[in-house]
Amino acid sequence: MARVLVVGAGLTGGACAALLRGAALGRIAVWDKARGAGGRMSTSRSARDAACTADLGAQYITLETERAAPRRSFYEELLSHGILKPLTAPIEGMVVKEGSYNYMAPQGIFSVVKYYLKQSADADVFYEQHVTRISLRDGKWEVSRKMGPPEQFDIVILTMPVPQILQLQGDIVNIINESQKQQLESVSYSSRYALGLFYEAGTQIDVPWAAQYITDNPCIRFISIDNKKRNIESPEIGPSVVVHTTVTFGSEHLDSDPAEVQQLILSHLERIVPSLPKPDSIKCQKWIYSQLSLLKHPFLVVTSGLFFCVICYLSASNCLRAQELQVVGRRRIGSISNRQALG
Numbered sequence: 183m184a185r186v187l188v189v190g191a192g193l194t195g196g197a198c199a200a201l202l203r204g205a206a207l208g209r210i211a212v213w214d215k216a217r218g219a220g221g222r223m224s225t226s227r228s229a230r231d232a233a234c235t236a237d238l239g240a241q242y243i244t245l246e247t248e249r250a251a252p253r254r255s256f257y258e259e260l261l262s263h264g265i266l267k268p269l270t271a272p273i274e275g276m277v278v279k280e281g282s283y284n285y286m287a288p289q290g291i292f293s294v295v296k297y298y299l300k301q302s303a304d305a306d307v308f309y310e311q312h313v314t315r316i317s318l319r320d321g322k323w324e325v326s327r328k329m330g331p332p333e334q335f336d337i338v339i340l341t342m343p344v345p346q347i348l349q350l351q352g353d354i355v356n357i358i359n360e361s362q363k364q365q366l367e368s369v370s371y372s373s374r375y376a377l378g379l380f381y382e383a384g385t386q387i388d389v390p391w392a393a394q395y396i397t398d399n400p401c402i403r404f405i406s407i408d409n410k411k412r413n414i415e416s417p418e419i420g421p422s423v424v425v426h427t428t429v430t431f432g433s434e435h436l437d438s439d440p441a442e443v444q445q446l447i448l449s450h451l452e453r454i455v456p457s458l459p460k461p462d463s464i465k466c467q468k469w470i471y472s473q474l475s476l477l478k479h480p481f482l483v484v485t486s487g488l489f490f491c492v493i494c495y496l497s498a499s500n501c502l503r504a505q506e507l508q509v510v511g512r513r514r515i516g517s518i519s520n521r522q523a524l525g
Contacts, residue, residue, distance in 0.1 A: 184208030185334070187325060188305075189313050190341035192221020196298035197256075198339055199305045208336065210302060213311035213327070219299055222469065225290030228380035228420065229463045236378040236408045236422035237291040238467045241393070242269050247281035257285070264288070265297050271411050275395030288412050317352035326352070343471040344369040371471040374403075374432035377447050379423040379461035387421050388457060401450040403428045420462065425451055432472065440466050 186202055188195045191214035199212050214221075224239035243266065245257055260266040269284040278284070287293050299307060315326035319334060326332040340347055344366050347354075358366065381387070393406035404426040409415060425447055435443050444466040451458065 184336040186210045186337040186339070187323070187333075187335040188212045188339045188341065189325075190214055190221065191216070191219040191295065191299065191307060191309070192341060193223050193295050193298070195221070195339075195341040196295040196302070198341065199302035199307075200298040203302045203305060210305040211333075211335070212299070212302070212305050212307045213313060213325075214307075214309050215312040217309050219295050219307070219309075220292035221295070222472070223291045223295050224467070225292040226378050226465050226467070228422070229465075231380070231383070231420055231462075233418070234380045234383075234409075234420040234422055235290050236380065236424050236465075237287075237406075237412075238376040238378050238424060238465065239469070240291050241286075241404070241406060241411070241424070241426075242291075243285045243287075243294075245283045245285070246279060257283075260294065260297065261285070263297065265293055267413075269411070271392030271413060272390070273393040273395070273411070274391045275397065276393075286412050288414065290412075313350065315352035316350055316354040324352075343371060345371070345471070370475050372429040372432065372473045372475045373436055373468075373470050374429055374472045375427045375435070375443055375447060376467040376469060377425040377444065377451075378408075378465040378467070379425070379458075380463045380465075381420040381422065381459065382462045383416075383418055383420045385421055385459055387423065387459065389455065396454065399428075399450055399454060401427055401431045401447060402454060405451070405455065423458065423461070429472075429475075432469070436468070436470070440468065443468075 186208050188198050188202070188210065189212075191212050195212055195214070196219065199210050202210050220239070222239040224237070225235050226238050228234035245253065257266065265287060266285040267288055269286045271286075276284075299305070310329070312328040313325055314328055315324075315332075316338060317324045317326075322334040322336060323338045324332050324334050325338060348363070348366060387407055387410075389407065391407075392410040393404065395404055396402050402425055404424075406424040408422040408424045409419065410421070415421075427447060435446070444464065447466075448464075
């Protein structure tokens, strides 16, 4: 039975693990360098009240008409289990494409990833596993990490941002040829900060919207009354506010002191929403790889009859399809991409 390693416990990694389990390909392990699952589908809790949460990463999920058919079953499954629900709260400034559908996660956006990891059932999920090197050893992939001994796998699937893939050492450096490396280096990401403001139960935030896109501020691009966006307004649970900065602000302050950045964001927020009460606690999140801003040549690499996958926002279902294709031998599979949150 094959040993399969999925590196990354975000949306693609979680969905991949669930689909691979369904295909009965072997023993599956999921490693992530963070302390928990979610990746950019992140939901944070108040330091003082675990029931008070805020989506600091993705805010909602959009199903576009032109991509609906092959992905509808994913959405239907998540909707049937209550993981997703239609986004009905008022969001000012949101551009809605004709025929598209927006969904929110009432239990927090990370619940989507948790659902898929649960579906992977027998997968061994380990956190704080920072992969540093991938090499070939006796016909298998030997994967090294910062902490712990190296382990060997028959199949390795990488789902982390491309710059982190390019930092890996070992035989992977030689497996990715110069042309492929150039294609990977052409992939770029935008960076931004997110601020989560958590309040005590009973706090009133009196604004007419659940979220708002800001177009005339150099610092702030998006504000969400997060519990209101998710239709959670309970006297027993404190409200939360999420602030996303502009890409320009994120890039300009990428190496700045987080405490200084937090104060800058708060000063701009006060000008936009002067009636906002003082929060009980605050979390500042720096997203170095916030969103994919340029993807020219997404591809997979299959080598030596073993499957080695480089994913540039590739859908988990296409990843599984590529896994099935390995039986015909060594090949490259090109031009498979997916920028949607689900695939």
